[in-house]
Amino acid sequence: MRPINTILLRLAKRAETYNQQHIINSFVDVGPLFTLLSNPDNQILFGRRGTGKTHVLGYLANEVQRDGVIAIQLDMRTIGSTGGIYSDPRLTLPERATRLLVDTLCAIHDRILTEGLEKAEEYDLSALGPLLDNFIDAATNVVVEGTVEVQESKSATSTSADGIKGNIGASANGLQSSLDFTIENKNQAAEERRTKREGTECLRVRFGAVGREFEKLVTALPQSQLWIVFDEWSEIPLDLQPYLADLLRRTVLPVRGVTVKIAAIEQRCRFRIPDEAVGHIGIEIGADAAASINLDEFLVFDNNPDLAKQFFRELLHRHVKALVSATKEMEVKESASEFINDLFTQRPAFEEFVRSAEGVPRDAINIIGVAAQKALDHAISVPDVRAAARTWYTRAKQQAVSTKPLAQDLLNWIVDEVIQHRQARAFLLGSEVKDDLVDFLYDARVLHIIRQGVSAQDIPGRRFNVYALDYGCYVDLINTSRAPQGLFEVDVEGKSGFVDVPYTDFRSIRRAILELSPFYAKRL
Template sequence: MAMTSLRQKHLNQALMRIPRRAESTDRRALAATYVMAGSFSAMLHSTDHQILYGRRGTGKTHALLYLADLIERTGDVPVYVDLRTIGSAGGMYPDGSMDLTSRGTHLLVDTLEAVHDELLNLAVEENGREALLPTLDPLAQAASAVQVVGEVERETTAGDKAESSSGIELSARPVVKTSSGWTAHQESRVRRTGVERHHVVFGPLNRALRGIVRALDGARLWLLLDEWSSVPLDLQPLLADLLRRSVLPAAGVTVKIAAIERRSRFSATAPGGDYVGIEVGADAASAVSLDDCMVFDHARTRSQEFFGQLLHNHTTSRLAGMAALAPADVPTFLEETFRRNAFAELVRAAEGVPRDAINIVALAAQHAHSEPIGLPHVRLAARDWYLRDKQTAIVDDEPARQTLRLLVDEVVGRRRSRTFLIDQLTEEESVNALYDARLLHVLRRGLADKRHPGTLYDGFAIDFGCYVSLLLNGELSVPPKDKGSWLSSARGVPPDGFNLAAEIVDLSQLR
């Protein structure tokens, strides 16, 4: 019994030590713990330019770093850039008083300088890549070219000065001799004033990138841009347009961009019907959504298979030096770690978000200590994670907090459910904020009402942690119905899992 308890304690401690963020983990370890969701990995490894959508915690960074490791193994060259680290967060980018074009161009230059630095490290540290060194200077010159623009102000001053000598005087300044012995010194000074701006010439920049590709001797250059949504929204179309004109046309270069769908703006309409930015589906071949990949339609067991493999991979990695304690396979791991129904409840609480699953299971393992994780542990952990992380994410956003209160009162309180529908055309920033904070989850997109086929709805669910906290606090005498959710439905999620007549929510009317 003591040995069993000790083994369980080590398993729970391994769950508590799972890294919460991919960027803080070694790339090889990330590759070893990565779990493919359906055909997502194959789509991601295509050479097409792609935009990778996903909310925070769905694994965008993990996917890009896994792809970088895979690219290295195949002989290609990955360049990973975290856009949060470009420039200064408190500097010019969010400064709305500065010229938009200047801010966008500075951002492109900073991004290209980051690419230059990564390639320089590769050329210096990796054998066989020395040919890159001569090609990096043209990239640096094209990316950081500066010109002074503005009016040139010419100032001329003149003055008289008594001279005791006579004859011709040589001077750096023009001198005029007078008959009285005085000399007039005329001094001319030119002062140039202007605004210093980065001036990007797309031709040299594109040629520099082609030179880099040639130096790679057949290897492909993969530019992986992470945290796109950290760039101010008004700058995103400009950065996208500059990438479209300089980087995307270069043969032998593939660009992957990780972004939050409702926090991204890749194009803007320009005068004359043209556009500025990247046209998704044309300039970037496709957009892949991790949010959609993590919703396992019509196959409830697939979600459990994914999260079971994910936790098993991480636990095995944590117990690498204790082979006798590491479970041999996923079924053995789940049987030893969770009591009956507890793992299914964990998958339900995760709402398809791997980071939430990792945090909830760590809290549940902490509650369980040296015992297998049970259903009460998972529910307590889901409530704690909701209160500690998700709810605090909107503590300073009064519109989002007010919208969540209205939805909980209406959907959970009055309708005894947790699913609802909102018109796709509804412009609600508070809904976007709740979606970003994983307090609302999209279960279905583009549901049509047969009576009004021109109107499309998105189907949402209120977060599991939100209403389980109400249940644990005794504020709900009857559990909410969950008929529209992929998380608990015995049949999976049927396409018509929402009652269009009963579940549409009009936020303007609620207010």
């Protein structure tokens, strides 16, 4: 096998498996993404699995630390305990969320303490230590809910004895006298008070106290700033998410100098729920946290082919270069373009690879690994890319969809309607349509949103989202008579034809609109 193909097989699929230096060396910025994330506003970073949320936030945390500011990255999969995370019929949702908040605050305390101990020469531990203690004491306050019984008992004793003894006597040598005088008085009193509490110990987070102690702690940190990155937010149970978000809104977000970044999967998170008493529980996006960033909008091939090719060219080059630099087993060309020319047989092979990734870096790394395995001693060709994409789709995405039979039926129906009947690879769905099955297919990365808010002059007042079918759905049809002819068919300037770029406004898009009602009517 070619040495470069061997290296491709060793590329890790998840950012947390790499060390910090590899994450730094292999990071590829795209458009204004890093600039948007670098501002001190609280933000939510959305993106499906494999879009690079952990990687970009890890790189962000490192850049912040280079500027002398403490940045801690918390993996929410490792925060909490069974009593807070999992459903317990004896505990209410607020109590479970409070336990999870306390575990989160304890994790923040531990990370700051570890940072102080590792860089003791940069921190005044004599001043930082008491502040950390006060913060964790306020965060872990425990009260007992139940009855309180007070028992009191008193006892007193008094003893007194007065006596005078005199003894006068004469001796042979003369008169001798003696006088003994004794006075005795004893008083003793005892009082006993016992308090008996019966009830349940509960954590109670007093927002004001925690906020004050946290602000004092942050003020004592370098530059009086602290960046907190919450990764894998979607791993928190869905019912707990709005409560934990609300508790963070009341304890962490108001603290001056604290910047919070949250990485989440849009279809698997719930930051806010309505509440009659207080209006809402949770974080309001746009108010409590700045407008969110969605990684899925940056790298789709059909949106901007040149940008997508540039990103994946740099992605492969930097990952391989970072991996080889640690082992020194081969030389990698400094130019990313020359590296790609050596890796693929021709330019169309690389373009086919970029299209097959559908804007998802993890899918790209998996596909290139399978393609390298199929190419063996040769450069990677178009057939290798297509075979690898088919294998990866069957091995990963098809298996995920098959766990939900109704979603599988909907995918089969969409493929039949869009590819077979319309010879297209994309369709339009009304922006107002909220469908759990469509969200599941999108989360499983067999559907991709490539444009939002598309409108048409002949359908005033209604907007649509452009969904594209995954490359693996139609890879077997390429070079056949049933292959898709383009994204979808529309009327533009009075002419009917297929488009490859989803504009924001068309004259007519009726042929591209997909209504889900026939599918559900058929199921009923």
